[in-house]
Amino acid sequence: MLKKGVTLRGIEVFEALAQTGSVAKAAGVTGLSQPAVSQQMRNLETALGAELIDHARRPMRLTPAGHLFLRRTGVALSELRQAQSDVTVMDLAHLEELNLGIIDDFDDDLTPRLATILAESLTRCRFRMVAAGSIELARAMEEKSLHMAICARIDTPLQGVIEHPLVRDPFIIVAPKNTDEDAQTLLRDDSPLPFMNYGADLLIADQITQHLAGHGTPPAARFEISSHLALMAMVARGIGWTITTPLGYMRAARFHDGLRAMALPVPDATRHISLYAGTDWSGPVPRDIARTMRRLIKTHMIDPALADLPWLADQFHLMEDRSCAKS
Secondary structure: OOOOOOOHHHHHHHHHHHHHOOHHHHHHHHOOOHHHHHHHHHHHHHHHOOOOEEOOOOOOEEOHHHHHHHHHHHHHHHHHHHHHHHHOOOOOOOOOEEEEEEEHHHOOOHHHHHHHHHHHHOOOOEEEEEEEOHHHHHHHHHOOOOOEEEEEOOOOOOOOEEEEEEEEEEOEEEEEOOOOOOHHHHHOOOOOOOEEEEOOOOHHHHHHHHHHHOOOOOOOEEEEEOOHHHHHHHHHOOOOEEEEOHHHHHHOHHHHHHEEEEEOOOOOOEEEEEEEEEOOOOOHHHHHHHHHHHHHHHHHHHHHHHHHOHHHOOOOEEOOOOOEEEO
16 A cells, blocks of 8 residues: 555656656646645655655756656556556447558557557457558558558648647757767767768658758768668667657667767757548547557657656657648
8 A cells, every 4th residue: 555645646746857857847747736746746755754856956856765766656657557548448349441551660669559459449440550651651641542640740741631740759869878979069070970860761861951951061971771770779889870869769779778869959850740640530530549649659658768868858748639630
């Protein structure tokens, strides 16, 4: 039994404070007022009999007890959120056919989870799921060979679709763990460590080039690698540095011991991942799938990323669904 005063809400507030270092930002994350955030935190620390956060520092920092508590409670919160996702049953039994495309960024973790959840709800449906790059999925949506697609937003708006925004995924620098170079040094064309970009056939490579070009002369790419995991492996081996996103970084968890992530000093350098559905799918189905996908992204991508890289808290987050129709 939990000690009196140790509540789920209090633990969620603690997690938000640990990630943001600010009562005001934690209030925005949790939907509580700032006084309520402070009260929840006081109640939790009183119940545990230990200080979890150094309240005198700005931004706030975890105490040693706080680090230990966050490590344990973070796992518990992730499991609770996953349980909530698993028991939220979508009403898809009436569908006869669903063709869904999903960006290959999610292949290793989220795609299998989403496929399992959907398959359990699609009891009478012919279901087809394909994984591909964003450009290929956008083309399939325009050709109407897919009913829905989860992919990065492209420069040219898709016609005849409804967009359900999912996540803001900012660009970040990933360098070898042992490099002493800072972001500004790496971005110089005479950087001692070579720049490696994604293959030119990928949307993300073009987006990175455009963002860099808008803020001075971009470094020339010595390597172009279309395989994301191969690119991360090369960085971990010290061959060069690259630009990716938190989703890409989390997908490369096996290489984290050899990677160092840092902020990209280019304002508004980000991409947006959305679920796109044809206008004839304007009912609750795409909204339900988008809602499920947001929960999966939050539990398995955003929460672990912010625990490792708390400086991403203002940038890497879910997006509000305004269901914008494009006609």
